[in-house]
Amino acid sequence: MYNRPPTIGEYLLRKLESYDIEHIFGVPGDYVLRFYNLIEQSPIQHIGMTREDAAGYAADAYARIKGMGAACVTYCVGGLSMVNAVAGAYAEKSPVVVISGAPGIREHGKDALLHHKVRDFHTQQRIYDEITVATALLDEPFTAFNEIDRVLDAVYRYKRPGYIELPRDMVDVRGTLHQRPSTGGHLSEPEILDAAVEDAVDFINRSKRPVILAGVELHRFGYQNKLLRLVEEKRIPVVATLLGKSVMPESHPLYLGIYEGAMGRQEVRQFVEDSDCVIILGAFMTDVNLGIYTANLDRARSIYATSEKITVRYHNYEEVMFDDFIDGINSPKLRKRRKPNLEWALPDTEPFRVEPNKPLTTCRLFPTPE
Template structure:
């Protein structure tokens, strides 16, 4: 017997320690696929209070873990060495790009095999067992290689803490001969420290004073909320400021869902030239724009068409605050936002635009029965319910949802920055599972026919898990956003037309488990949205809708963004 093991007060296997730490931070379901290097580890999931999902492929599993994390706050995925982990890297890169905390656990060959450089399957045949972890390092905020049980617990704790605090993926290797090694389980009695360290008091107070000075001097200040307010868990403080100040408040496309859109001072989506009606003027004429967690990517700014001067900006982030051209590193936005709201006093407030879900006159008065993008997205806003989870795919759905004013508590999921088509269907599986775990009734997906074809298999996983999302497949004959960028009639932007309504049956839906619909006119949409069975929050059925929209139709914001992308590509 190992003397070190004999001295343990509460021996526990490395695998169980890892899974119990995941349970501690809120994970209840683990995505991934089995492989011979992770099989023994998977035996320890159930006893740790975790559920195994089992996806159709590793890429889908990565997308699903991303969607799960956006609802639950953190997620985990298990793959096998080489072939499995590489298949999920696109999804992990997307999670890194968009600040989504995913713990990626990779089953490794034994430490003996690694030391001896054995010619094993799933390797490159060159004896290098570090090559794949090296690939993951640039898209992970921590890499923990569990090659020695003596430091396994500390490496696990470090990785999970970093994942949560930095809101980015981490990578944990779990060799086959380490899985059942015994380590000290008494450590589990002390919870992980997941609190953000407070700002240095004097420094924070100085920054607060500077921000307050410019806010009080401004004649028409506004607030602009972006994705990192969500990712870095600053929504409580953000809402304190929005409600206390009464300032006109806008969101970016990536920030959609960050703000309670029922608040009277919510003004809509700002995205440069792609902004909602009246928003661009309100934001760009402001003499002080207070941005919270901004990510100024091309699609988030409708092709870099922001017109906000640094001289009129206060930018608050997770690791710094910038006031005009002065930057204050090491000052986290949470504390600053709280104190600014606390000491704000009366500000000069000008009323901003008030978005609604009114269908434009040209659409409402038209006798044309064809479903258009301009008609559909405001009409959707009239149908959505409080606390829905709404997932939109890169393309027409991502841009169309800008025109939808949400009810209270809606969680919006999209991948505006990474923009990997097919993401949304995989993310829907993870989000629907997470929503079920926390008691949210409706998860709703909008994805294009082209995007859906990349990850359609995850409908199978949804059926296996008895999930009940509402899935809209926008049938418009291919890749619309690509058509607007280049190749309007090119064959490479076409897709094979599927019998989409037949998908649930193909994937084994039991009798009565799924309901399918074909919607081709505005009247069909009206009938669908007023169908109580279809809209029921407590339905036990997966609802699957073919939504037919003309090939050449797209939201105006998509058109302008695509035009800007085409110009950049030609430079």
């Protein structure tokens, strides 16, 4: 028996489920009520919020914990209220899918003066073009499934927000089967990957004092175990950026603490900046992570690997996936180090003593070594 393709709204919900999204945060409104009805019938649970910006922040937090989050709001009065939350998610690489209802396509043709419309029908999408990795207006049944795949693929791959605008008269329209592969299939170019790994392994092996600087992307992509294996198998000390805090178990004997230039501990700063090979994995070189630009990291003594670029000193490598590179350098060709002496990194602080009659001050709550 011939099975008809799903509606655009049904397909969108199925794709969200395929990314293990089990909850959608949002505030209903008239332009998105039909899609809300589909949400209620789906396995995805809607979490109602009191404000759209709160829905954006909740979806951001959900994405950081679960891998991808989603928020669903109405047109302009809802979508524009989420801009600050989505912009923050973009800055910190949090994969949030924003689904906004919109006036119907038939209403576009009349150029009707509808409620919540700002300048023209495309104002909201143009704003989201600036704060997301991909946007789509689902205005054509033949391309709708492809457009959904394209946006979700970009959100998944780059760990940044994406935006899907769903006109109210397109929710129940049946689309055509997608014409391109769904998410996945992003592979490294084998020869370039081999060259990048060989260059990095040779550089690390020739170094005397390597150190890993671990960043937030290891969180976003779920690569904490890859980091832990590399650190333990090769006995390379590791520090974290401020944004990447907790990417490495903080009680681990090879963990030294936070590196943020002059804003961090002097011993940690000196250890990192004296290293002849700083292996930077998934870190953003922002003003905060660099201690308001007081960090001193020499590119000639650094490997810099993120989801967007791979650099070994002055050599840039394109078409190399972040996870392939991490797995590649943690190979038998990378020599295992002697266990380093890192006792100096342990803060010499006395155990906390309860003093009921003393006020709780900042200095007492956050004691630091002299």
